[in-house]
Amino acid sequence: MKTLSLKRSIFFMLVLLIGLSSHAEELRRLTSLSGFWKFSIGDDIRWAGISYDDSKWDQVNVPGQWENQGYNDYNGYAWYRKKIHVGELPSNYTIYLMLGRIDDADEVYVNGKLLAKSGKFPPNFKTAYDKTRKYAIPAGYLKANQDAVIAIRVYDTFLDGGILDGKIGMYVDIDNDFLDLNLSHGWKFHTGDSKDWRAPDFKDEAWKPINVPSDWENEGYDDYNGYAWYRLKFNLPKNFNTNDLFLSLGKIDDIDEVYLNGRFIGSVYDLKRDGEFKRAGWEYNARRVYKIPEGLLKTDAANTIAIRVYDTQLRGGIYEGPIGLMKSDNCRRYKNKHYSNQSFWDYVYDSFFEN
Amino acid sequence: MISPLTSHKMRLLIAIALFCLLAMPQQIQTSQENLSLIQSLKGGWTFSIGMNNDWISPKFNDSGWETIKVPSNWEDQGFNGYNGYAFYRKKISISSSLKGRMLYLNMGYIDDVDEVYMNGRKIGSRGGFPPKYITAYNAERIYYIPEEYINFDGMNVIAVKVYDSYEAGGIVGGEIGIYGGKASVSFDVNLQSLWKFKPGDDLRRKDADFDDSLWDDVLVPARWEDQGYRDYNGYGWYRKTFTYTGGNEEDKMVIIIGKIDDIDQVYINGTLVGSTGTFPTKSSRAVISGQEYNAFRGYYLPAGLLKKGQKYVIAVRVLDTGGEGGIYEGPVGIISQSKYIDYWRKNKTNR
Numbered sequence: 001m002k003t004l005s006l007k008r009s010i011f012f013m014l015v016l017l018i019g020l021s022s023h024a025e026e027l028r029r030l031t032s033l034s035g036f037w038k039f040s041i042g043d044d045i046r047w048a049g050i051s052y053d054d055s056k057w058d059q060v061n062v063p064g065q066w067e068n069q070g071y072n073d074y075n076g077y078a079w080y081r082k083k084i085h086v087g088e089l090p091s092n093y094t095i096y097l098m099l100g101r102i103d104d105a106d107e108v109y110v111n112g113k114l115l116a117k118s119g120k121f122p123p124n125f126k127t128a129y130d131k132t133r134k135y136a137i138p139a140g141y142l143k144a145n146q147d148a149v150i151a152i153r154v155y156d157t158f159l160d161g162g163i164l165d166g167k168i169g170m171y172v173d174i175d176n177d178f179l180d181l182n183l184s185h186g187w188k189f190h191t192g193d194s195k196d197w198r199a200p201d202f203k204d205e206a207w208k209p210i211n212v213p214s215d216w217e218n219e220g221y222d223d224y225n226g227y228a229w230y231r232l233k234f235n236l237p238k239n240f241n242t243n244d245l246f247l248s249l250g251k252i253d254d255i256d257e258v259y260l261n262g263r264f265i266g267s268v269y270d271l272k273r274d275g276e277f278k279r280a281g282w283e284y285n286a287r288r289v290y291k292i293p294e295g296l297l298k299t300d301a302a303n304t305i306a307i308r309v310y311d312t313q314l315r316g317g318i319y320e321g322p323i324g325l326m327k328s329d330n331c332r333r334y335k336n337k338h339y340s341n342q343s344f345w346d347y348v349y350d351s352f353f354e355n
Numbered sequence: 356m357i358s359p360l361t362s363h364k365m366r367l368l369i370a371i372a373l374f375c376l377l378a379m380p381q382q383i384q385t386s387q388e389n390l391s392l393i394q395s396l397k398g399g400w401t402f403s404i405g406m407n408n409d410w411i412s413p414k415f416n417d418s419g420w421e422t423i424k425v426p427s428n429w430e431d432q433g434f435n436g437y438n439g440y441a442f443y444r445k446k447i448s449i450s451s452s453l454k455g456r457m458l459y460l461n462m463g464y465i466d467d468v469d470e471v472y473m474n475g476r477k478i479g480s481r482g483g484f485p486p487k488y489i490t491a492y493n494a495e496r497i498y499y500i501p502e503e504y505i506n507f508d509g510m511n512v513i514a515v516k517v518y519d520s521y522e523a524g525g526i527v528g529g530e531i532g533i534y535g536g537k538a539s540v541s542f543d544v545n546l547q548s549l550w551k552f553k554p555g556d557d558l559r560r561k562d563a564d565f566d567d568s569l570w571d572d573v574l575v576p577a578r579w580e581d582q583g584y585r586d587y588n589g590y591g592w593y594r595k596t597f598t599y600t601g602g603n604e605e606d607k608m609v610i611i612i613g614k615i616d617d618i619d620q621v622y623i624n625g626t627l628v629g630s631t632g633t634f635p636t637k638s639s640r641a642v643i644s645g646q647e648y649n650a651f652r653g654y655y656l657p658a659g660l661l662k663k664g665q666k667y668v669i670a671v672r673v674l675d676t677g678g679e680g681g682i683y684e685g686p687v688g689i690i691s692q693s694k695y696i697d698y699w700r701k702n703k704t705n706r
Contacts, residue, residue, distance in 0.1 A: 040696060041696055041699050043655055044692070071703065073650075073651040075650055075652070076654070076655060122629070125630075158631055158650035159646055
């Protein structure tokens, strides 16, 4: 589906402009996955598996719509498969699988395990053709120095179909360089709101796991707006120095309240002090960095982070990194990189409306 | 049209040209690019002026008829000055080696109106007979022949009923013959045949037990303009009852409905199995991009929907917003997923 009404085009231009004016994350490529992929029309969940024999399958070039590669007029289900060799995995980094734009809906499997999905398959079909696919790969999905199979299930209604365009590959957010301890793995998630959910001893075992950072729309909470909570239990490595530490939570859509071991340590509105949050409506674009009060982190037992999030509309959740602990020098460098570049328009806006 | 243009026909020509221009996106690829000639039917046909519906029957004895050359206008074959009804008939043999292949009868250009029968069963019509006369002298007649109408390796009788208003008349031009689609689809259930059809809209028509016995019989695939619904735009429902004789039970099945002008919802025994375009509801308007008419429909059926030996009703809800309408292009049938994959791979570069 590709035809855009004028209204829609204007909307996307605006989104694009906003996207350009915000400081989008910088990605470093680990592996390119563009080029030939194994391809078959049809649908069979067994095609997700690592040991499925796809040697008789056709091949198509990725990115590129299948209409231009011999499947003109084809609409419906199709699968892409690619076997890769995973080299050394950079520790302390969140690895993203970037798959560009996929027309219309997709589900991505790594070694047979569902990684993420966008849009909706029939019978409640919903397109996501204009969304760039960026899926965080949680720990455990990929093992260093082993083969892995990425399988992508696609459904297309009509007109262009398949992996259309964009960066295809595995990437890391270079801002992970500033982390002293990456905390992007092992988060739990629940929609709704309760005071009890901030408590460190709250039993969240029944909560669903969620990838962080990732739009919760990617994680099966399509169209959800409103309150939701994230929780993470983690232990510090041995001899980790807890003096002068900061908790970085990247970007959150829209509003957050952060509790560490039951104690409130910050919200987006506290970022007003160092100029990172300026005006209502732009909460989603502020980089969360909260000072951790001395003595709050436990070195001998599990720590609990609980984050209350409120999303007003469109995408929601902790959607961009870096997620983890920063020592003061890394935190300073991170802030210098991002906080200092107030744009001209920010300046104009501030001088007109904030004085 | 061989004779010089009279002002009447000129005006008509302009009107038709205008119509074609307006209906441009609706134009259908019926040219012979995708078809290959199997058997030419140029040459002698038996012929009689007049009109008698008994002449449609394959059993009718036409040994007393004249022989006339096709294509050519009957004015040049001894029927100078004749206007009105006439019949053409021809006996042909069709080899069973063509089973499973989509077969078409190309009757070329007919001046002005025609109805074509294969073994006594109508396979197509263009223009309109009096009293609602309308010419279709400049339309190439390519009609799909349902496999169930064909007497393979035996005698088949083609009967063509023609009406000419004035001047040149008859099967006047074109590459007359039997043609085959390049792709042979080995359907598990071939649905290219007569379906029940009714204009209008009623969601109860999706249900298996809905009574369609009084509905019209129409050919699928064919534009509904060619089947007595000239100038009809709006909703229409198709229904087809079949008994599933079973393919591979393990394999997922796909229902192919070719191309539909403009948007559709397909139900099997009341269950929605596929849709292209968005129908209006009480609270929302239809979403039609204008490209739906050209989309190839292959809908994957939920596993286990079809069980061997059971009866099923396919109901297709169609909304045509203008120009031509209906299930206008095949293939139409049910096929296993593995065969569907083969079909696409085999036809990859040809399409």
